[in-house]
Amino acid sequence: xxxxxxxxxxxxxxxxxxxxxxxxxxxxxxxxxxxxxxxxxxxxxxxxxxxxxxxxxxxxxxxxxxxxxxxxxxxxxxxxxxxxxxxxxxxxxxxxxxxxxxxxxxxxxxxxxxxxxxxxxxxxxxxxxxxxxxxxxxxxxxxxxxxxxxxxxxxxxxxxxxxxxxxxxxxxxxxxxxxxxxxxxx
Amino acid sequence: xxxxxxxxxxxxxxxxxxxxxxxxxxxxxxxxxxxxxxxxxxxxxxxxxxxxxxxxxxxxxxxxxxxxxxxxxxxxxxxxxxxxxxxxxxxxxxxxxxxxxxxxxxxxxxxxxxxxxxxxxxxxxxxxxxxxxxxxxxxxxxxxxxxxxxxxxxxxxxxxxxxxxxxxxxxxxxxxxxxxxxxxxxxxxxxxxxxxxxxxxxxxxxxxxxxxxxxxxxxxxxxxxxxxxxxxxxxxxxxxxxxxxxxxxxxxxxxxxxxxxxxxxxxxx
Numbered sequence: 001x002x003x004x005x006x007x008x009x010x011x012x013x014x015x016x017x018x019x020x021x022x023x024x025x026x027x028x029x030x031x032x033x034x035x036x037x038x039x040x041x042x043x044x045x046x047x048x049x050x051x052x053x054x055x056x057x058x059x060x061x062x063x064x065x066x067x068x069x070x071x072x073x074x075x076x077x078x079x080x081x082x083x084x085x086x087x088x089x090x091x092x093x094x095x096x097x098x099x100x101x102x103x104x105x106x107x108x109x110x111x112x113x114x115x116x117x118x119x120x121x122x123x124x125x126x127x128x129x130x131x132x133x134x135x136x137x138x139x140x141x142x143x144x145x146x147x148x149x150x151x152x153x154x155x156x157x158x159x160x161x162x163x164x165x166x167x168x169x170x171x172x173x174x175x176x177x178x179x180x181x182x183x184x185x186x
Numbered sequence: 187x188x189x190x191x192x193x194x195x196x197x198x199x200x201x202x203x204x205x206x207x208x209x210x211x212x213x214x215x216x217x218x219x220x221x222x223x224x225x226x227x228x229x230x231x232x233x234x235x236x237x238x239x240x241x242x243x244x245x246x247x248x249x250x251x252x253x254x255x256x257x258x259x260x261x262x263x264x265x266x267x268x269x270x271x272x273x274x275x276x277x278x279x280x281x282x283x284x285x286x287x288x289x290x291x292x293x294x295x296x297x298x299x300x301x302x303x304x305x306x307x308x309x310x311x312x313x314x315x316x317x318x319x320x321x322x323x324x325x326x327x328x329x330x331x332x333x334x335x336x337x338x339x340x341x342x343x344x345x346x347x348x349x350x351x352x353x354x355x356x357x358x359x360x361x362x363x364x365x366x367x368x369x370x371x372x373x374x375x376x377x378x379x380x381x382x383x384x385x386x387x388x389x390x391x392x393x394x395x396x397x398x399x400x401x402x403x404x405x406x407x408x409x410x411x412x413x414x415x416x417x418x419x420x421x422x423x424x425x426x427x428x429x430x431x432x433x434x435x436x437x438x439x440x441x442x443x444x445x446x447x448x449x450x451x452x453x454x455x
Binding site for chain 1: 193194197198201203228229231232233235236237238239240371372375406407408409439
């Protein structure tokens with residue numbers, strides 16, 4: 001049953017991609033909406049601050065729109081879009097040597113549950129700041145792999161497609177990232 | 187005794203990147219090997235420090251406003267959920283006038299504006315008709331209200347978003363329920379479109395207004411936030427609550443929403 005639903009959703013997505021490639025901007029908009037939260041979360045994970053994540057995401061969407069004719073449908077549209085957004089995020093990260101967001105910005109935040117006590121919220125905030133600091137020790141690519149694997153649960157082969165590199169290379173980034181994170185959080 | 191496994195093997199096991207037979211061997215080995223147990227424990231500790239789920243992004247907004255919408259959201263969500271459940275109870279088979287038991291599947295027929303709904307009565311049945319038909323809308327509302335599959339809910343919401351919806355409390359209640367509870371953003375967006383279209387000509391209900399106020403602040407999907415704000419600002423109901431939400435929306439990630447909110451705030455002044 002679950003597979004049938006998945007197949008039907010993929011078929012729906014394929015229809016949208018075809019319409020978008022035929023110039024239907026509305027269909028492109030629907031495709032972007034399917035993946036906007038995920039791609040923005042990933043960009044946020046890589047850049048570490050919302051302003052850069054937003055820039056990366058917007059640049060990625062514009063690039064996807066202008067390069068849609070080059071999409072060969074060899075992978076899911078979401079994988080292709082995520083790859084573009086990741087590249088934009090990595091470029092921004094390299095260019096800016098990203099800063100840790102200051103107190104006035106939204107940083108890595110976990111939304112407190114509705115019944116969270118003020119102490120819980122403080123705890124969450126403290127934890128988030130700690131994670132931000134720890135991830136600063138990772139290189140941009142290590143960070144991308146860690147976010148995609150640890151937080152989003154993608155398979156290594158999917159990450160290899162997104163980062164356009166060999167699966168073995170992804171493994172090495174993951175090993176290094178995990179070692180660094182264990183060290184800095186211990 | 188020298189351990190035959192490396193830290194890398196344990197990391198791959200931790201991230202479920204080994205095949206089943208290798209997993210069995212590794213897990214048996216870990217039971218016997220203190221060094222590997224220590225690494226595994228450290229990896230577990232890493233997961234407790236850095237949760238293995240996507241980062242929840244809270245949009246930029248002034249800290250002082252932060253908790254207010256959350257508290258209000260909780261109460262509105264509770265009310266809507268209650269209405270949603272009541273709607274489900276009210277629309278059980280004995281109330282529908284038909285022998286409807288459960289909607290099994292919804293299918294849009296190409297671009298024809300026709301929709302095909304398969305449902306169980308005494309035996310499974312299929313009916314087909316235009317989405318503008320009031321009975322069909324009632325059936326689509328059932329598809330939203332019952333425990334349908336995610337795909338059926340998405341298609342039902344999409345069909346309703348293309349319809350000229352006749353005022354029908356059970357359909358609007360089901361759409362509002364979907365807008366608040368459905369995990370699929372595309373389904374929520376279709377429900378938003380349907381409700382937006384419905385309220386182009388009719389005034390906003392109090393329940394939908396409260397939902398929209400919260401969506402502008404809380405909804406992660408940009409298109410839904412945009413439509414929620416658009417529907418609210420067109421409703422001509424000026425209130426301190428709306429002004430407050432507009433202030434938050436003026437700091438939204440999306441430039442269109444910021445512009446829309448700032449324009450509406452100027453009109454407030």
